[in-house]
Amino acid sequence: MSITVLRPGMLTTLQDRGRQGYQKYGVLVSGAMDEEALRLGNIIIGNEQGEAALEITMMGPVLKFTEDALISLTGADLEPRVDGNAVPMWRPIVLKSGSVLRFGRPVRGSRTYVCLSGGYDVPLVMGSKSTYLRAAMGGYQGRALAADDVLEAGRMSDCGRAIMESLKRRGNFITSPWYVQPAYELEQGADGPIRLTPGLQYRYFTEESCQKLVHEGFAITVHADRMGYRMKGSKLELTAPLEMISEAAVKGTVQVPADGNAIILMADRQSTAGYPKIGQVVLADMGRLAQSKPGEVIHFSMITPAQAEVLYIEREEYIDQIALSIQCRYE
Amino acid sequence: MDIKDVEALIKLLEGSSLTELKVRDKDFSVTLVRSNTSALARPTAVPGAVKVAGGEEKEITAPMVGTFYSAPTPKGEPFVAVGDTVDVDSIVCVLEAMKVFTEVPADLHGTITEILVTDGEFVEFGQPLFRIKVS
Amino acid sequence: MVTYTITPLGEAALFVSFGHVISPHIHRYVRILSEYLDRHRFVGFKECILSYTAVTVIYDPFFVKRNIGLDKTAAEIVEDMLRQAVENMDKKPLAPADIVEIPVCYGGEYGPDLEYVASYHDMTTTEVVKIHSNTEYLVYMIGFCPGFPYMGGLDERIATPRRKSPRLSIPARSVGIAGEQTGVYPLATPGGWQIIGRAAVELFTPVRDTPSLLKAGDKIHFIPIDIDTYKEIRGDSV
Numbered sequence: 001m002s003i004t005v006l007r008p009g010m011l012t013t014l015q016d017r018g019r020q021g022y023q024k025y026g027v028l029v030s031g032a033m034d035e036e037a038l039r040l041g042n043i044i045i046g047n048e049q050g051e052a053a054l055e056i057t058m059m060g061p062v063l064k065f066t067e068d069a070l071i072s073l074t075g076a077d078l079e080p081r082v083d084g085n086a087v088p089m090w091r092p093i094v095l096k097s098g099s100v101l102r103f104g105r106p107v108r109g110s111r112t113y114v115c116l117s118g119g120y121d122v123p124l125v126m127g128s129k130s131t132y133l134r135a136a137m138g139g140y141q142g143r144a145l146a147a148d149d150v151l152e153a154g155r156m157s158d159c160g161r162a163i164m165e166s167l168k169r170r171g172n173f174i175t176s177p178w179y180v181q182p183a184y185e186l187e188q189g190a191d192g193p194i195r196l197t198p199g200l201q202y203r204y205f206t207e208e209s210c211q212k213l214v215h216e217g218f219a220i221t222v223h224a225d226r227m228g229y230r231m232k233g234s235k236l237e238l239t240a241p242l243e244m245i246s247e248a249a250v251k252g253t254v255q256v257p258a259d260g261n262a263i264i265l266m267a268d269r270q271s272t273a274g275y276p277k278i279g280q281v282v283l284a285d286m287g288r289l290a291q292s293k294p295g296e297v298i299h300f301s302m303i304t305p306a307q308a309e310v311l312y313i314e315r316e317e318y319i320d321q322i323a324l325s326i327q328c329r330y331e
Numbered sequence: 332m333d334i335k336d337v338e339a340l341i342k343l344l345e346g347s348s349l350t351e352l353k354v355r356d357k358d359f360s361v362t363l364v365r366s367n368t369s370a371l372a373r374p375t376a377v378p379g380a381v382k383v384a385g386g387e388e389k390e391i392t393a394p395m396v397g398t399f400y401s402a403p404t405p406k407g408e409p410f411v412a413v414g415d416t417v418d419v420d421s422i423v424c425v426l427e428a429m430k431v432f433t434e435v436p437a438d439l440h441g442t443i444t445e446i447l448v449t450d451g452e453f454v455e456f457g458q459p460l461f462r463i464k465v466s
Numbered sequence: 467m468v469t470y471t472i473t474p475l476g477e478a479a480l481f482v483s484f485g486h487v488i489s490p491h492i493h494r495y496v497r498i499l500s501e502y503l504d505r506h507r508f509v510g511f512k513e514c515i516l517s518y519t520a521v522t523v524i525y526d527p528f529f530v531k532r533n534i535g536l537d538k539t540a541a542e543i544v545e546d547m548l549r550q551a552v553e554n555m556d557k558k559p560l561a562p563a564d565i566v567e568i569p570v571c572y573g574g575e576y577g578p579d580l581e582y583v584a585s586y587h588d589m590t591t592t593e594v595v596k597i598h599s600n601t602e603y604l605v606y607m608i609g610f611c612p613g614f615p616y617m618g619g620l621d622e623r624i625a626t627p628r629r630k631s632p633r634l635s636i637p638a639r640s641v642g643i644a645g646e647q648t649g650v651y652p653l654a655t656p657g658g659w660q661i662i663g664r665a666a667v668e669l670f671t672p673v674r675d676t677p678s679l680l681k682a683g684d685k686i687h688f689i690p691i692d693i694d695t696y697k698e699i700r701g702d703s704v
Contacts, residue, residue, distance in 0.1 A: 021513045023524075024500070025670075025678035026608040026652075125672050135612050135653060137672045178433040185404060197476055245488060246609065246616065248515035248522035250479050271515050272609030280476035306539050308477035309527045313540075316528035318430065325429035 001067040003116075005149040006100070009061035011226075014120055014139035015267070016052040019128035023271035029251070030130040030138070031267050033111050033226060033290035034075050036182045036319065041074035041115035043323050044180055045092050046160025046330065051119040052129035052139070054151075056112040058293075060103025061145060063114070067097045069153065070117035070164040074182070076109025076291055091179035092117075094167045109291035117160035121152040133226070133268065162330040183318045184288045193301040194285045197308050199254060199277030201242065209236040213278065217297040218262065224294050226268040231298070235260030242276055249273035252281030252289075266290065284311040386466075388444065390459040391437055397426030399448045399460065411461075415443050423461055426454065441465040468495060468555050472545050478527055480544055482552065483520040488618060490604055492519050497683040498558050502551050509533040510540070516607045516682045518616070523548060563604075565685045568650070569666040570599070570641050571696035576664035583626045583643060583660050595690055597621050598662065603648065603686040613652035613670030613678040617686060620648040632658035639665040641688070652678075666691065666699040 005012075017038070018031025032038040032055055039049040054061075060078050073080050073089045080087040082099050089112075095101065103112070122129055122140055131139025140149060156164070167176055193214075202210070218233035236256045249255070253265040255275035264281060265273065267290075281289060282303065292298060393399075401409040401424055411423050417437040425432045445462035448454055468484065475481045484495045499521045500514050510530035515522040527540035534543050572595045573580040584591045603617040610616075620643065628644045633656060636642070640651045642659030651657065652669035669679045680686070691699075 022612075022677060023513055023515045024608060024682065026610060026612045026614050027672075027677060028612075126674055126677060132612075134655075135670075135672070177436075178431050180431055181404065197474065200473060200475060200481060243486075245486070245518050246607070247517045247520060248475065248479070248481065250476055250515075250522070250524065252476060270610055272517055272607065283476065283478060305474040305477045305541060309539050309541060312477050312527050313531060322430045325431050328429075329431075 001065065001069050001118075001153040003069075003151040003153070004064045004066065005061055005145050005147060005151070006064055007062040008145040008147055008149070009056055009103070010059035011057040012061045012145040013055050013131040013133065013143075014052045014122060014129055015055040015131060016129045017050040018130050018267065019126050019132065019138065022126055023248075026271060027126065027135075028132055028268055028270065030132045030226075031128075032113065032130075033267050034113070034182075034287040036184065036287040036315070037075035037111075038113050038115070039319055040090070040180050040182060040322060041072045041113045043319070043326055044090075044163075045070050045072045045115055045117040046157045046163050046326070047115060047117060047119055048157075049319070049323065051115070052122070053116070054114040054120075054145075056103065056114060058106050058110050060112065062103075063101045065095050065097065065099045065101070068164075069095050069099075070156070070160060070167070071095060072115045073112055074115065075112045077107040078109075078112045079104025079107055080112070088175055088179070090181060091176050092163050092167060093175045094164055106293070110293045111290060116153055117164065118156035119154040121154045159327065159330045163326075166330070180322055182287060183315055184285070193299040194289055195282040195303050195308065195311070196254065196279035196300050197282060197303060197305045199279045200247065201238075201244075201276040202278055204238050204240075204242055204276060205256075205278050206237050206239050209234075209278070212236065214300055214302055217299050219297050220292055220294050222294045226266055228266050228269060229264040229289070229292075231262045231264065233261070236262060236278055238276060244274050244276060246272045246274045247277075250280070252283060252286055253277055254279040254281065264289070280308075282308045282311055284308075284315045386464065389439060389441070389463055389465050390447075391423060391435070391439065391461040391463055393426060393454045393456060393458045393460055394435060395426055395428065395433065396456050397428035397433070397454060399450065399452050399454050400425050400427060400432070401446070401450050403432075411443050411446075413443050413446060416466075417441065417443060417463070435460070437461075437463070439463055439465055468552055470495075470552055472548060474541055475522055477541065479522055479524045480541065480548060481520055481522050482548055485519045488518045488606065490618075493604065493606055493683070494560060495552075495555060496521055496607075498555055498560050499548075499551060500682070501560070502558060506551075508544070508547055510544075515609075517609070518606050563683050563685045564681075565602075565687065566680060567687045567689050569689045569691045569695070569699060570663040571666065571693055572598075572641075572663035572690055574693065576693075576696075577641075577662040579629070579642075579660035580662040583624060583662060586626050587624060589624075594624055594662065597624050598643075598648070599688045599690050603688075605680050605682055605684040605686060607682050608678055608680060611651075611653055611655060612672075613680065615649055615669075615680045615684075615686070617647070617649050620646055622646065626660050628658035629660060630658075632656055633661075636661060637664065639667075639669065641665055663688075663690075664696070666696050 015032040018029040042051045081102050125138040136142035212234045218231040221230045221232050223230040249265050254262050255277050256262050257275045421437045422434045423437050424435050441463040444464050447459050471483050473481045485492045510525045512524040530540035580591050584594045603619040605615045607616045625646045626643050636657050638654045640661045641663040642661045644659040
């Protein structure tokens with residue numbers, strides 16, 4: 001089974017959970033911006049959680065499937081359609097041979113994941129299929145998809161085959177009567193503040209700035225991409241100039257250059273950063289943040305690292321439960 | 332199996348929503364049937380299109396155990412409201428079990444007259460969820 | 467006795483800092499801890515990021531807690547482990563630093579700013595090359611882009627400010643000076659460094675075990691070579 005790219009879309013790249021273990025060589029982690037959507041999308045079609053998927057940004061590609069294929073669509077609602085019919089998200093779907101998958105406008109969120117049962121057959125580069133655009137490595141030939149590209153599918157797992165069989169048996173042939181939801185839709189509300197823990201240099205910022213951080217809104221500017229989201233709002237200021245030497249940066253680091261406008265570091269961030277850090281986005285909220293678009297106004301709230309750890313573990317347990325649930329059903 | 336085991340089985344049956352319990356041991360077999368339940372007097376729900384006389388009130392029951400939700404997502408519009416007309420294939424609610432949400436089709440054609448459970452309520456297999464005036 | 471602090475960097479990383487001054491002495495601790503963690507990978511350990519004076523230990527709280535299961539938070543569990551590792555630091559062996567020789571073709575088309583650096587310091591280009599290549603540099607960390615070394619030890623006699631207008635693209639393997647820093651660009655990238663030469667070897671190849679030519683702790687010698695030798699080493703891929 002292979003997929004032909006008829007139109008590449010705005011920015012479509014293969015991403016898995018990232019290239020882990022090489023940051024001390026300056027190799028970025030990259031990986032899916034909304035990891036939860038990637039993982040759930042894989043689980044429901046019998047893949048390993050961390051299998052690579054196509055990350056589609058805002059304007060989607062046009063993809064043609066050469067044979068019957070079991071896929072799932074998770075993350076943002078970019079109006080996916082096959083032959084004019086709306087395709088449901090967050091559940092396994094069997095597309096018939098020759099189907100053409102298209103996308104419309106971004107209704108909600110900004111990044112959709114097209115997970116394929118069996119995964120995409122591209123070489124692992126340093127243990128990962130994620131695309132590191134700047135270094136032109138990994139994913140599909142180290143770049144975003146272009147017209148006429150052909151993606152080959154990998155081998156489906158037994159679980160994936162069982163899901164596909166069950167859908168075909170139902171006569172329904174298209175999709176299942178069941179679906180999953182990301183935890184960030186179910187808890188607290190998608191409109192809640194993005195939670196932060198204090199950054200390494202939090203105490204060097206003015207009291208006023210720390211207050212503004214959690215009481216005012218900050219808009220995502222147009223300079224928001226896989227490397228980082230540049231924010232705009234009240235200026236965040238240090239009490240006194242700080243001699244900074246380059247330090248480590250992790251996903252969700254909120255750093256503040258001299259102009260006072262925060263930058264939130266995302267999947268393609270460099271591993272070292274030299275600006276003062278006011279906060280860290282809680283990992284459980286990174287998926288929600290990754291789905292936000294330029295122009296949206298974000299509110300923050302501050303919690304402790306211990307509280308953030310509890311949220312992290314709860315999120316992992318949630319995903320684990322879904323994996324177990326699917327396993328029990330189809331194995 | 333001795334009398335204590337049978338007592339335990341009776342308690343098990345009483346405490347559940349089951350109507351019948353059959354247990355077989357090496358040289359012993361027992362069948363317990365609940366009496367005086369409306370479940371016995373009524374034919375079990377059969378999915379699929381069934382022709383019935385118009386105007387009859389029926390119930391849409393839960394095809395599995397789970398948590399009842401009236402809308403597809405926490406902020407979504409409910410699938411149906413009282414007064415809505417539904418088809419055999421219309422989705423009326425979802426039941427969540429082990430974090431997976433399963434759509435429940437009406438399996439009947441008619442008008443919703445009453446919603447019998449609330450959002451977030453845990454429901455048993457066979458529990459009535461909606462009252463529907465069949466057409 | 468080692469002085470250090472351990473601070474959370476979010477809920478999935480701990481920042482172990484040995485001070486605020488860039489010095490080879492503090493850097494030794496960075497290397498010792500990093501090598502120790504690589505050899506004794508605890509359940510849930512993901513990787514370390516090294517910086518001038520600190521080691522950032524990245525882990526998965528879910529796997530840490532699941533494995534140990536105490537009443538403590540994962541952060542507390544990992545912090546305890548790190549304290550134990552650091553307390554025993556002075557007793558830990560450190561392998562002697564690798565000395566890496568990097569052949570560089572200085573000047574000409576590969577070093578368009580060499581003349582400028584020379585004139586800025588009222589020297590000849592030969593003198594600049596001599597000073598640059600006679601120094602032994604310490605690699606403090608790799609960051610900014612794959613394989614890029616943050617090197618210390620540039621002789622202040624040739625320290626030169628960055629270009630006023632950065633170039634849109636600097637060829638890969640360019641050797642440059644920016645203020646008191648010197649380094650080599652592994653990949654083509656925009657930048658404002660004064661480019662004085664080009665290395666004949668790759669600093670980065672995307673392979674599993676040793677993707678980066680250099681690592682934190684290495685000592686670097688630049689070896690001047692002429693353009694013919696450069697072309698010979700590069701072969702087809704000049």
